[in-house]
Amino acid sequence: MVKLTEGRGKELFRKYGVPVPPGRLTRSAGEAERLTREQEVPLPCVIKAQVLAGGRGKGGAVRFAATPEEAKEAAAAILGQQFQGETVREVLLERRVAIERELYVSFALDRSLRLPILIASRQGGVEIESVADAAIDRQAVEPLPGLVAYERRRAAGTLGLAGPLAADLDRLLQGLYRLFQEEDAELVEINPLAVVDGHLLALDAKVIIEDDAAFRHPEYAELRDDRTPLEEIAREKEIAFVQLDGNIGVIANGAGLTMATLDVLSRFGGRPGVFLDLGGTDDPNKVTEAFLLMSRARPSVVFLNIFGGVTRCDTVARGLVEALKRVPERERFPLVARIRGNNEAEGRAILQSAGVTSLSDLHDSAQAVVEAEKTAAAAGARTA
Amino acid sequence: MVKLTEGRGKELFRKYGVPVPPGRLTRSAGEAERLTREQEVPLPCVIKAQVLAGGRGKGGAVRFAATPEEAKEAAAAILGQQFQGETVREVLLERRVAIERELYVSFALDRSLRLPILIASRQGGVEIESVADAAIDRQAVEPLPGLVAYERRRAAGTLGLAGPLAADLDRLLQGLYRLFQEEDAELVEINPLAVVDGHLLALDAKVIIEDDAAFRHPEYAELRDDRTPLEEIAREKEIAFVQLDGNIGVIANGAGLTMATLDVLSRFGGRPGVFLDLGGTDDPNKVTEAFLLMSRARPSVVFLNIFGGVTRCDTVARGLVEALKRVPERERFPLVARIRGNNEAEGRAILQSAGVTSLSDLHDSAQAVVEAEKTAAAAGARTA
Amino acid sequence: MTVLVDRDTRVLVQGITGHQGTVHTVQMQKFGTRVVAGVTPGKGGTAVEGVPVFDSVAEAVGKTGANVSVIFVPAPFAKDAFVEACDAGIPLAVIVTEHIPFHDMLTMFHYGRLRGTRIIGPNCPGVAAPGKAKAGIIPNVVFRPGRVGVISRSGTLTYEIVSGISEVGLGESTCIGLGGDPVVGTSFTEALPMFEADPETDLLVLVGEIGGTAEEEAAEEIHRHFTKPVVAYIAGGSAPPGKRMGHAGAIIAQGRGTAASKVAALEAAGAAVARFPYEVPTLVAERLRGAGRP
């Protein structure tokens, strides 16, 4: 998925007619000073770190300024900082407004109904998970007519808005729904949606674009999720790659089987460090790449657990054998291979001829992996 | 309805990615020369009168030019001419192309299915009514998915297009369908859709925008159908007004009753000249306006046939009495009034007190109208 | 249930506080209809002619059990008002509003199908069953309870013809004005089976107009499935060629749509076709006698 920063989200909001305070993005403290001095951003203003994590307010990533000098100082203090692992490269300068009320609206997907839902709550400005269920209104939106007037009126009622504020909300929701549809969003959220001087303003913007719709939205190619370098390489090769905090490497195919493999390893006390889902492939090169990638993550032991379907056992075996030839001596790792399913016999034979013993039972394999990890850890302790 | 001229239609085509030849609109012959001299329109070019009527080619409203001087002459020859009752105020200058094949596509409404239909025929460049039914392909388009790929492929098959031409058509149809939807069109028609130099080009454009959707399209307010001056006044007052070639004026309410009234008049040999449908109103002023309008059309006799529903009989009577006071002596006309339905007794009494006798039987009333018309004609013949 | 409305009909009026909404609420009440609720957003809690007004259709349905909505909401808002009625589970919506863009009607029609909400209209006089209920705007004065069903694409012409039937001492079971817009929620073809199934209808009068092919399609349905006698009138036989729709319209019609084609199709299906509105009552009486009914 592509999470947009607040600033990018607000650019979309403007495009779809969702009102936001006047503001500008910048990557330099000097520019922050200039923008405020030349009143491109009115003072007093707020300076917000453009990172994806929540809780910026408490984390010092949101500051206020009444003068151009203060704006420069605040931007300088925020830019380059680490915030929950993210480096702040950009700040949003925005007119500071007097908030009368804080509300919440979003569009998301209801998986059970298979419909977009409009979520509204009078309690904005706090994490929506912390709001009592009874204080949240959910309305499914039918695709054929789209978001209709009575749904917007009901949302206005939920939010306690009448008169011009209800009219504001009516327009805002139409724009937000169009954004959700036309940009292939998973989520568009305004929290808080503020009442300011008798009008509605989106003070934050959370927009998540669906990865699978990337072919329709080349404009987001630059904005894919921040990932670790290895995760980035994996993404390019279309391998699902997740880093955890253990030291067992897991290569499996399919999300369900990968999760089940972690479950079984946990059962024996194993702590997975990296897991890597080959998905469906019958290209041995992709398997080789996956192993080379794994080796760079320096696992103490690797568990290969494949059930051959689209990804055939012989393909995996061939890719593995090739990888073993190419992994440098110092990056070698103990390996437990379990292969089942399509072309199982061929795969087993290929591995055998390369000196790799493969197992077939999941329980026994997992146990062997954890044993091997303990042995490796003990060896490491000796050599350290 | 709003019929767009070819030039306006092609502007929409460009907006929706439907390919058209390079061209420009102008209202002056001098400008036509300049456009071609400065190669804003490449030569040789075609100069087409921007009128709504068909058959321009045969009517001399389409000319060709190989030089700027010829372009000027052609524009001068066309501009200001009358073409089937329309004055030519604008010409379209367009690059002249070498047509390899002429095809036909359009989107229209299928009233029975309540769906848009895509109509395609390999025989373009002729009136589609003249094409054999078997040579025309019709496909309904479902609203939820919209126009989908297999429908576009089938159209390509119908038109005998393959390879890059089929790809052209695929894009063109998507644009044309979006235009049909987003502009609230009743009809979008490309005839001919030409194969030129291995690509598709829309050589003509017929776009009709629905009147009822005018509230969504203020941009078409200037382009409403050409009407006679009286028709224009009627439109402003929301009175349906049609001029025919007879001399009996008919004022009725409702399209069905109006048509039935014409049927009955015809039965007795009456020839309606103007008919005027009050629609549903309970504003006596609107009725008065209708009568004043009618008086300006100089009918030899007027038949008022009202069945009171939303339009109540007393409202009509009040409006009529007021009109009679205001019609100048020389514009007076013999009147046969027939009123039935809601508030019939009140209406009848009001008319009675103003000296107007009203009937209740349709057959007898129509007969009386035709008699009165004959009497008036005889009187006219005497005075002439 | 006879056809669409009966004594159990509980009418909701969307747009009740508008002029037409109020006027026709009174007329429906005078017809003997139970008008149980009105909806006008922002006017909830008030009342019109003794009818409670609600802010939403869902609330109105929840509190009053309304099962037919008569919609007077202006055209730009009619689609959304109809969707609200659908979502509140209303099975029948009579849309009086005129000038609804047909692109909106396409959405409404298909959404109504999805939700199980039948539409009568738009731009229609609605439904009336004398002695039972009325959902719409047909003048009360034209009716007399009886056993003649009437379906029509027209407004005032329907009143004219119903009135004629009543005046000769016959009367109506149910009359439906389907509306004459390019896209209607219920066509002749779709209305015919209701009258076929209705034990209170002995004969059906069909009032058509030139343009479109609805009458030709009705003739096919009559020929195949309709067993009761039919009397028809098609308005516009003398009208000049219409100004609406160009080539593509003619294509869809495939040569049909003229008065002559409609009359021929209906006569071929066994209907007696009146040349003029005032011939209808006579033909009705004849056909009823022919069918052994008084």
Next chain:
Amino acid sequence: MTVLVDRDTRVLVQGITGHQGTVHTVQMQKFGTRVVAGVTPGKGGTAVEGVPVFDSVAEAVGKTGANVSVIFVPAPFAKDAFVEACDAGIPLAVIVTEHIPFHDMLTMFHYGRLRGTRIIGPNCPGVAAPGKAKAGIIPNVVFRPGRVGVISRSGTLTYEIVSGISEVGLGESTCIGLGGDPVVGTSFTEALPMFEADPETDLLVLVGEIGGTAEEEAAEEIHRHFTKPVVAYIAGGSAPPGKRMGHAGAIIAQGRGTAASKVAALEAAGAAVARFPYEVPTLVAERLRGAGRP
């Protein structure tokens, strides 16, 4: 018909000339499935593994009577391919394609409902009934004919579990891999009644995953309407908190979606829940004995 496919199933493969389309056509044939047609626009008139290829689904259905479509068409074109199947009257579409945008799937799901076309998938292994037919890509080797039904949101994990059931000498009636995307055409809840009604299924194995609320909803359906024994496994109990969906996702789930909540819901509904995949066959055997089946 047992569940979705049987010996009368006539499979059409949309995208048959692609690599996966061709590979799995062969596998379906080896399973004993009648693969009667393929569709690849522009390749009409050719054949793949003896299966005639057509340019359109309508033509394929007309000429071969295909009644199930297995769709391998790439994601950007999958929606339109599915609509083509719907419009040609195919009642069941198994969509193997992965990475279909969920906004497209919303349209497909609701259009399928309108047209009466059930979707299995997308991003799914499909349906297989050993000894009868297969519409999808589950490896043939894992199956053994029997009386255990299997429904799953996973791919390879399904193969793992089915394989385990077959290895202990039991076998499967029908196995459905529903797919794990945010929007699926058929959920556990919607698949359960098919197995309830299937006389060839004695017990159902449900293979779930963390995330979403499909398993909790399935538990409700099991509790209310499902009378056969159920064995379940939920993958991901040890997985770290997922990276997908932010606040609004959590809202929809209303605190559900964890392995613990799913296991608790299923156990409360009477299911035996395995902690690990290899426990499933044992629990199946126990429950079958408990139900008086060998």
